[in-house]
Amino acid sequence: MKILDVAIKDMTRSFRSAFALIFMFVIPLLVPVLFYFMFGNIANNEQAFQLPVTKVIVVNLDQGSPTFQQAMANIPGVTQANSLGEIVANVLQSPDFANLLEVTTEADAAAARAAVDNQQAGVAIILPADFSAQFSALDEQAVIEFYQDPTLTIGPGVVKSILNQFMDGMSGAKIAVNVAVAHTGAANPAIIGQVISQYIASQPQGNPTAALLNIQSPVQTEPARSSILVIVGMVMGAMLIFYAYYTGVATAQGILQEDEQHTLPRLFTTPTPPPSILTGKFLGGLLTVAAQVIILLIAARLIFQVNWGSWQAVTLMSVCIILNAAAFGIFINSLLKSTKQGGAVFGGVLTLTTWVGAMPIFLGFAGNTNPTVNAISLIAPQGWIVRMLMEGANNAPLSQIVSSGLVSLAWTAVFFIIGVWRFQRRYI
Amino acid sequence: MKPKAIEVQNLHKHFGEIRAVDGVSFNIEQGEIFSLLGPNGAGKTTTISMLSCLLRPEEGDALVLGHSIRKDPMGVKSVLGVVPQEIALYEDLSARENLTFWGKMYGLRGPALKSRVDEVLEVIGLADRAKERIKKYSGGMKRRVNIGVALLHKPQIMYLDEPTAGIDPQSRRSILDSILALKNQGTTVLYTTHNMEEAQELSDHIAIMDYGKLIASGTNEELGQIVGEMDRITLTINAESQNVLEAWKAVKGVKQVTAEACPDHGRGEWAYILLVDDSNQVLPRLFETAADKDVRITSVDIQEPNLETVFLHLTGRALRD
Numbered sequence: 001m002k003i004l005d006v007a008i009k010d011m012t013r014s015f016r017s018a019f020a021l022i023f024m025f026v027i028p029l030l031v032p033v034l035f036y037f038m039f040g041n042i043a044n045n046e047q048a049f050q051l052p053v054t055k056v057i058v059v060n061l062d063q064g065s066p067t068f069q070q071a072m073a074n075i076p077g078v079t080q081a082n083s084l085g086e087i088v089a090n091v092l093q094s095p096d097f098a099n100l101l102e103v104t105t106e107a108d109a110a111a112a113r114a115a116v117d118n119q120q121a122g123v124a125i126i127l128p129a130d131f132s133a134q135f136s137a138l139d140e141q142a143v144i145e146f147y148q149d150p151t152l153t154i155g156p157g158v159v160k161s162i163l164n165q166f167m168d169g170m171s172g173a174k175i176a177v178n179v180a181v182a183h184t185g186a187a188n189p190a191i192i193g194q195v196i197s198q199y200i201a202s203q204p205q206g207n208p209t210a211a212l213l214n215i216q217s218p219v220q221t222e223p224a225r226s227s228i229l230v231i232v233g234m235v236m237g238a239m240l241i242f243y244a245y246y247t248g249v250a251t252a253q254g255i256l257q258e259d260e261q262h263t264l265p266r267l268f269t270t271p272t273p274p275p276s277i278l279t280g281k282f283l284g285g286l287l288t289v290a291a292q293v294i295i296l297l298i299a300a301r302l303i304f305q306v307n308w309g310s311w312q313a314v315t316l317m318s319v320c321i322i323l324n325a326a327a328f329g330i331f332i333n334s335l336l337k338s339t340k341q342g343g344a345v346f347g348g349v350l351t352l353t354t355w356v357g358a359m360p361i362f363l364g365f366a367g368n369t370n371p372t373v374n375a376i377s378l379i380a381p382q383g384w385i386v387r388m389l390m391e392g393a394n395n396a397p398l399s400q401i402v403s404s405g406l407v408s409l410a411w412t413a414v415f416f417i418i419g420v421w422r423f424q425r426r427y428i
Numbered sequence: 429m430k431p432k433a434i435e436v437q438n439l440h441k442h443f444g445e446i447r448a449v450d451g452v453s454f455n456i457e458q459g460e461i462f463s464l465l466g467p468n469g470a471g472k473t474t475t476i477s478m479l480s481c482l483l484r485p486e487e488g489d490a491l492v493l494g495h496s497i498r499k500d501p502m503g504v505k506s507v508l509g510v511v512p513q514e515i516a517l518y519e520d521l522s523a524r525e526n527l528t529f530w531g532k533m534y535g536l537r538g539p540a541l542k543s544r545v546d547e548v549l550e551v552i553g554l555a556d557r558a559k560e561r562i563k564k565y566s567g568g569m570k571r572r573v574n575i576g577v578a579l580l581h582k583p584q585i586m587y588l589d590e591p592t593a594g595i596d597p598q599s600r601r602s603i604l605d606s607i608l609a610l611k612n613q614g615t616t617v618l619y620t621t622h623n624m625e626e627a628q629e630l631s632d633h634i635a636i637m638d639y640g641k642l643i644a645s646g647t648n649e650e651l652g653q654i655v656g657e658m659d660r661i662t663l664t665i666n667a668e669s670q671n672v673l674e675a676w677k678a679v680k681g682v683k684q685v686t687a688e689a690c691p692d693h694g695r696g697e698w699a700y701i702l703l704v705d706d707s708n709q710v711l712p713r714l715f716e717t718a719a720d721k722d723v724r725i726t727s728v729d730i731q732e733p734n735l736e737t738v739f740l741h742l743t744g745r746a747l748r749d
Contacts, residue, residue, distance in 0.1 A: 005532045009518070016520050262516035266577075269480045269510040270533040271502050 006280025028239040054155030055121040065133035074193020085127035233306040251285030252329030286326040309392025320408040330419030357382025384408040433616040438488035448474040450640035463627040466637035472620040509578030513589040519563040534581035568599025659707040662729040681710040
């Protein structure tokens, strides 16, 4: 019971200190907020980015050709068209490209070019009168006139890409026809239609127009997250770890402070066993770190929607960080003679170990996952917590997180045993 | 015959080369106020620290109401209330919170704890400011709470280590009255001080310590007999003079002479403290000798025999050294 009394007294004092509260909660939450405001604008623009809609004028002068029409008639399952120009126009006006292209038709090629010159349109596509005829002739080349606004790059590039892919498909079909004609020795429209039909069937999508532009996002199991939230999540993770260890060290310093403020010797004059007093002080530090970690985890989730991973991973990581930070604090303070040494040692040791341990997070900003750096980071106790944090956020298997947790707990045991041994030697 | 409250047997403690406590032995009867008197560094606090089981003696033992400080420290602590020399309180907690926490450390719980905290707040005169944090209190108020903590469990024995150090006269008077009240309630008090007047006013028994040793022990009257009817004369002169020192030592009726720089030594004044048989007879001879040595006496102070005189007689130094 007295152990709990000492722990509660220490927690009360910690939570009454404005200085402690600022370091425990305000700064760890404030830094990610600052990152949000620093980089949020960039990320929001990135999120809102869309390809501009390109105005396209199609001038279909193609008069078709009998050979083409006969061949089309022999292709089953394909929308019939009188000319290849009509097919090209239909492809560009497909609903699939509605968010990329605003296609209008024009009868006069000069008027279409003038519209581009006047920047009323980005691209004019002029399909010549003999477009189908040239395509149907075995040894001729079908040519499309592509007239674009020279000040535009992305929009015309997209249109050109669509046309190129379509025409590549058509060229492939034409080559197949040429091969078939060379074998049979006659340009029979029925044979041509059959060859084209087989060619279409051999394409991956079974339809050459279907694969002209296929924009795909990475496979996701949950809604897409803004990149700023990913950055904030990483910063929040680093802040959580640094300040949890800070609190662990600061609360354990309470033992030295009480010694210097004469309350610890006075406690030892009461009929309370000294081991109970020290255990109470350790417990106070542990509970304070626990409260801090839980509040920060929940606050980060609610404010920044940080994805900490599954509840099992979060629980395991939380237990490990709480125990390790508290034990680390006891260990570091057991090496000190007085609180006067604390500032320099805490600043140096905490900064160095957190910096080393959190290297994977810092490198993560640069998109780098260097295995050597990851291995070096595990020299510091914080490194294993960072590893658990990242494994949790990346939905790694629980067994993998448990392995990291076991190593962290081993660190905890070493810190605790050495720290308690040294404090007992000093006070008991 | 009542058993002794405290029996101290040949305590030894040293820190490096310094013998902080060197073979100290004394007994304290139940219900009496026993003062350890001595200058700073005499070993008083080290002795109290051993008697409250904070330090382990290298040799010797002490029995506190029959509990050995070596073999039964928890038994010793359960009958003790310790008031340390320093303010040992949590400044960021209120007086009530401090008393409640310390009460729990002494094993009090529930309604008994609450009523005892209320009683102690009344005793120390801070009931109306009990909710204020300690850091807002004056030095005297803090001292009172510091004592209040040790009263919570109604201990049979109280140790007070220089509880009046650095406080205003009003608070000092209040604390001394509280200690006398404790004695009237039957509490045994072990009191350390370097203030001779406090020791004389409070104590049934006084032990004088210097350099870790107990150099004298007894009642106020018994200690006075050590110096007999000697008077203490303090003569201030305008410069240090070895000649006059030697000359005064040779004056008939002078038993002892020591010299020390005055607090306002910037003016070059030195105080010579003399123990003499009869100041009325000796004083004119001292003035004559000073005149012969061309030394000007700037002030004279004559005191009846007291503990200061005893200490001076025993150690050759003033107690405030």
